[in-house]
Amino acid sequence: MNNRAEQLALDGLAPRKRRRRTPAEKIPAARMPIARVMIDVQATHLGRTFDYLVDEKSSEAAQPGVRVRVRFGHKLLDGFIWERAEHSDTPSSSLRFLERVISPRVVLSKRMREDVTRIADMFGGTVANILRVAVPPRSAKVDREYVAGDKSLKRRSEELSAMLADPDLKGFARIESSYAGARELRDALNSKTYANVVWDNLPGPRLWAKDLAWAVAHALMIGRSAVVVLPDMRHVADMARSLAAYGLKPFAPSAAGNGVWSGDVATLEASMPPELRYRSYMAVATGAVRCVIGVRAAMYAPVEGPALFAIVDDSAYQNADGLMPYANARDVLQLRAGEHGGVFIAAGHARSPLSQWQVEHERHAIQLHALSAVAKDATPWTRWLNREELSRLADPAIGARVPHTAVSVINRALKTGPVLLSVPYRGSGTVLACAKCRRQARCSRCAGPLLQMPDSAAQCRWCGYAAVHWTCRECGCDRMRAVRVDAEGTLRELQGLFHGVPIMVSTPNQPRGIIEDVAGKPQIVIATPGAEPRVVPMRPAPGGEAAGLSSTYQAVVILDAWTSLYALGIDARIDALTAWMRAAALCAPRTRGGQVLLVGEADPALAHSLVVWDPRILAAREVEEREETVLPPTVGAASVWGDRRAVMTALDRIGALTGDLAVLKIDDTDRADDVGDTDDAGDTDEDMEWPAVLGPVPIAPELGLNRTLEGSQDRVRAIVRVPWRRSAELAKRLRVAVCTHVAGREPGELRFKINPKDVL
Known part of the structure; x- marks a missing residue:
C-alpha cells in the first residue's frame, strides 16, 4: 500500500468498495411463458x-x-x-x-x-x-401523449360518418353521369367482398383527385378505412385538397395550441420526421384515424377490416421499393384488399398492362371508363403532328422540331391564356433502330431491345442473344442505325422561338426547381414530365374585370414524341402515355378552345390512345404483344442479379437451368387459374413451351473516382419466368437459394426481385 492509501486508511477516509447488485430473479410467466x-x-x-x-x-x-x-x-x-x-x-x-x-x-x-x-x-x-x-421508429413522447389522446381521437372518428352525411350528393351524380360502371363501384364499396376496380380518369385539373375523393368519402361514411398511394407529394397535396372539400381535416395539432392532435386524414411518408411519422402511424393503428394518403410507404398503413385500397398511376417507377425484398405498392395493396375482403382501385389516366390483363381474365373485375359523349366534350382537341399529317397540311417547316402548325396554334392560344410545352427529361443514350422505318430494333427471340457491341454483332439487352441476320418486324429492312437520344439544349432552343412572351421553366434540374403554380395569363411554360405547374386563376383588378379567369392551359404541346420510340424499359410506352396524358389533362376542353399537339413520330397505338383519350387501346396492344413474347404480366417473373458465379449457382439451385423450372409451359389453364376463370380452360390441344431463363446478360460495371469499383466487373442479370400459379413457389425457392448463399458465406453478390417493372 502506498503512503497516500495508508494515510486515508488511518483517517477513516478510504473509499468504500461498491457491492455488486444481485440481479433480481426472474420467474417465467405462469401463462404463455x-x-x-x-x-x-x-x-x-x-x-x-x-x-x-x-x-x-x-x-x-x-x-x-x-x-x-x-x-x-x-x-x-x-x-x-x-x-x-x-x-x-x-x-x-x-x-x-x-x-x-x-x-x-x-x-x-x-x-x-x-x-x-x-x-x-x-x-x-x-x-x-x-x-x-x-413500422416507424418509436417516439416515447408520442406514447406518453396517446394515453390521454386516444379517447378524443376516437370520438372524432365516430363522428366522421355523421359529419359526412351523404357524399353521393356531392360527387356520385357527376361520376355516374361521366363513367360507365359507376353503380358497380358503389355496390362494391357497400359490399364486404373483394373487388378489383380499374378506373380510367377523364382529363381536367385535379379531376382524378375529385373522383377518387368521392370513393374515399363514401368508404368512410359507411364506417370503413381507406388507403390511397400516390406517385409523389404533389399528388398527395392534390388529394388532401379534394378530401377537404368533403370536410375531412388533415391530422394536425389543434388550433388551440394545447398539444392535442386531431383530424381525419393522416399522411404517411418515409421522409417524414420520425416523431410525426410515428404519431400518424399510431393514430391509424388505434383506429383513431381511418383515412391514410401518401407515397409508397403508405401501402403498409395499419388499417383493419374491409378497407378501400387505392393507387394512382400504378405503373409509376416510384411504386417499387428500393430495399430488399423490393415490394411493389400495387401488388401489396391488391394482396391486402383480397385478404381483408376490401376494394382495390387502380386509378389513373393511363391503364397499366397488369390492369388490362386482369380485366380481360377476371370474371368480376370492374371497369370505370368515360362515356363516349362525355369524353368528347371533356377532352381537348388533340392532334398528332407526325410527318404524314404535316405533309397533308402542307406545313412549310416539315422536319423542324417545332413545325409552323404548332407555332400558329401556340400564338393563337397565347391570346387568351397560358401554353404548356412538355419536353423530355434531360439526358442522353444510344439505341439501335431500323434504318428505314426508324422503329427500335428488337430481338427476334424475346423482343428485347438490341445493344450495339464493340467488336461483334448487336446483342439483346434481355437474353443476350446475338442479332445475326436481323430483319425489322415492321418493314423487313435488314439494316440498323444508332440513334442518339439527347434532350440537352431543348430549353434554350424553345426560348428562342417566341420573343416578347413571358417564358417560365419548371424542371428539377434548374436552380429554381419545380414551379408549383402559374398565373392564368398569356405566357409559355416549359416543363419536363411530372414538373408541370398548375394554373391558378388571376384575381380581378380592383373595380374592374379579371385579367384572366383560366384555371387551365389553353394549349399543351408535347415535343419530341419520337423519343418514346427508343426508351428501353418494358413499360416505356405506358410510361410515355402516362406522362402525356398527365400533361394533356391540364388543358382546357375543346368546348373552351383547348388544343393538345403531339409533335413527332410515335408508335401508332400510343399516339391513338392519346388522340381519342382511350388508354385501353395501348393497354390491349401491350397485353397482346406480351402474350406473344411471354413477358409479364402474362407470366410471373423474377430478376436475379449479382456475381456471375453466384447467379448461375442460384439458377441451378432453383431448378431453372436443368430442373422442373427450366422449361416454361403455358396453356389456358395456367393463364386462368390465378384469376378464378377456368371456363375456357383446355381450348388448346398442346402446351406451348419456351426457355424459362432469359440471359444472363452483363451489367455495366459501377464506376467510382475514375476507376471500376471492386467486385462490380463481372456482374450479370437473368430473368426467370414461370406460370402465374407458380409465382409463390418461385419466390420461396429464390429466398432459400439466397439463404444458402449467405449462410454458407459463398463469395459474390446475389439479389433478386419478384415481378420487376423492367426486365433489364
Missing part, C-alpha cells in the same frame, strides 16, 4: 422468430404486437412479439428472458402481422425486411 419474437435482423437466413421467456412481472405488458428488446448473441436488439405460446422447441437451458418491454402499446395488430407475413412471402423476403420499412 414463451414469446416468439421477430428480431430486427435483416439477414435472409435469420428471417424467422426466436423464442424467449417472459418474466411474470412483464407478462401483462408483453402482448403480441408490442415492441421489446432482447439479447441476440452479444447484442441488444429491438423486435416485436409475434405471438405467445405455452411451449418451445428450443431447449429450456438455451432460452433467455426478454430484456424489457420497450412500450406496452400494440404497434402491430394480429391482422397487420398476418399482412406483413404474406407480403414477405409474396416477394421472397423476410418479415424483418418488411418491418424495417412498414
Whole structure:
C-alpha cells in the first residue's frame, strides 16, 4: 500500500468498495411463458422468430404486437412479439428472458402481422425486411401523449360518418353521369367482398383527385378505412385538397395550441420526421384515424377490416421499393384488399398492362371508363403532328422540331391564356433502330431491345442473344442505325422561338426547381414530365374585370414524341402515355378552345390512345404483344442479379437451368387459374413451351473516382419466368437459394426481385 492509501486508511477516509447488485430473479410467466419474437435482423437466413421467456412481472405488458428488446448473441436488439405460446422447441437451458418491454402499446395488430407475413412471402423476403420499412421508429413522447389522446381521437372518428352525411350528393351524380360502371363501384364499396376496380380518369385539373375523393368519402361514411398511394407529394397535396372539400381535416395539432392532435386524414411518408411519422402511424393503428394518403410507404398503413385500397398511376417507377425484398405498392395493396375482403382501385389516366390483363381474365373485375359523349366534350382537341399529317397540311417547316402548325396554334392560344410545352427529361443514350422505318430494333427471340457491341454483332439487352441476320418486324429492312437520344439544349432552343412572351421553366434540374403554380395569363411554360405547374386563376383588378379567369392551359404541346420510340424499359410506352396524358389533362376542353399537339413520330397505338383519350387501346396492344413474347404480366417473373458465379449457382439451385423450372409451359389453364376463370380452360390441344431463363446478360460495371469499383466487373442479370400459379413457389425457392448463399458465406453478390417493372 502506498503512503497516500495508508494515510486515508488511518483517517477513516478510504473509499468504500461498491457491492455488486444481485440481479433480481426472474420467474417465467405462469401463462404463455414463451414469446416468439421477430428480431430486427435483416439477414435472409435469420428471417424467422426466436423464442424467449417472459418474466411474470412483464407478462401483462408483453402482448403480441408490442415492441421489446432482447439479447441476440452479444447484442441488444429491438423486435416485436409475434405471438405467445405455452411451449418451445428450443431447449429450456438455451432460452433467455426478454430484456424489457420497450412500450406496452400494440404497434402491430394480429391482422397487420398476418399482412406483413404474406407480403414477405409474396416477394421472397423476410418479415424483418418488411418491418424495417412498414413500422416507424418509436417516439416515447408520442406514447406518453396517446394515453390521454386516444379517447378524443376516437370520438372524432365516430363522428366522421355523421359529419359526412351523404357524399353521393356531392360527387356520385357527376361520376355516374361521366363513367360507365359507376353503380358497380358503389355496390362494391357497400359490399364486404373483394373487388378489383380499374378506373380510367377523364382529363381536367385535379379531376382524378375529385373522383377518387368521392370513393374515399363514401368508404368512410359507411364506417370503413381507406388507403390511397400516390406517385409523389404533389399528388398527395392534390388529394388532401379534394378530401377537404368533403370536410375531412388533415391530422394536425389543434388550433388551440394545447398539444392535442386531431383530424381525419393522416399522411404517411418515409421522409417524414420520425416523431410525426410515428404519431400518424399510431393514430391509424388505434383506429383513431381511418383515412391514410401518401407515397409508397403508405401501402403498409395499419388499417383493419374491409378497407378501400387505392393507387394512382400504378405503373409509376416510384411504386417499387428500393430495399430488399423490393415490394411493389400495387401488388401489396391488391394482396391486402383480397385478404381483408376490401376494394382495390387502380386509378389513373393511363391503364397499366397488369390492369388490362386482369380485366380481360377476371370474371368480376370492374371497369370505370368515360362515356363516349362525355369524353368528347371533356377532352381537348388533340392532334398528332407526325410527318404524314404535316405533309397533308402542307406545313412549310416539315422536319423542324417545332413545325409552323404548332407555332400558329401556340400564338393563337397565347391570346387568351397560358401554353404548356412538355419536353423530355434531360439526358442522353444510344439505341439501335431500323434504318428505314426508324422503329427500335428488337430481338427476334424475346423482343428485347438490341445493344450495339464493340467488336461483334448487336446483342439483346434481355437474353443476350446475338442479332445475326436481323430483319425489322415492321418493314423487313435488314439494316440498323444508332440513334442518339439527347434532350440537352431543348430549353434554350424553345426560348428562342417566341420573343416578347413571358417564358417560365419548371424542371428539377434548374436552380429554381419545380414551379408549383402559374398565373392564368398569356405566357409559355416549359416543363419536363411530372414538373408541370398548375394554373391558378388571376384575381380581378380592383373595380374592374379579371385579367384572366383560366384555371387551365389553353394549349399543351408535347415535343419530341419520337423519343418514346427508343426508351428501353418494358413499360416505356405506358410510361410515355402516362406522362402525356398527365400533361394533356391540364388543358382546357375543346368546348373552351383547348388544343393538345403531339409533335413527332410515335408508335401508332400510343399516339391513338392519346388522340381519342382511350388508354385501353395501348393497354390491349401491350397485353397482346406480351402474350406473344411471354413477358409479364402474362407470366410471373423474377430478376436475379449479382456475381456471375453466384447467379448461375442460384439458377441451378432453383431448378431453372436443368430442373422442373427450366422449361416454361403455358396453356389456358395456367393463364386462368390465378384469376378464378377456368371456363375456357383446355381450348388448346398442346402446351406451348419456351426457355424459362432469359440471359444472363452483363451489367455495366459501377464506376467510382475514375476507376471500376471492386467486385462490380463481372456482374450479370437473368430473368426467370414461370406460370402465374407458380409465382409463390418461385419466390420461396429464390429466398432459400439466397439463404444458402449467405449462410454458407459463398463469395459474390446475389439479389433478386419478384415481378420487376423492367426486365433489364
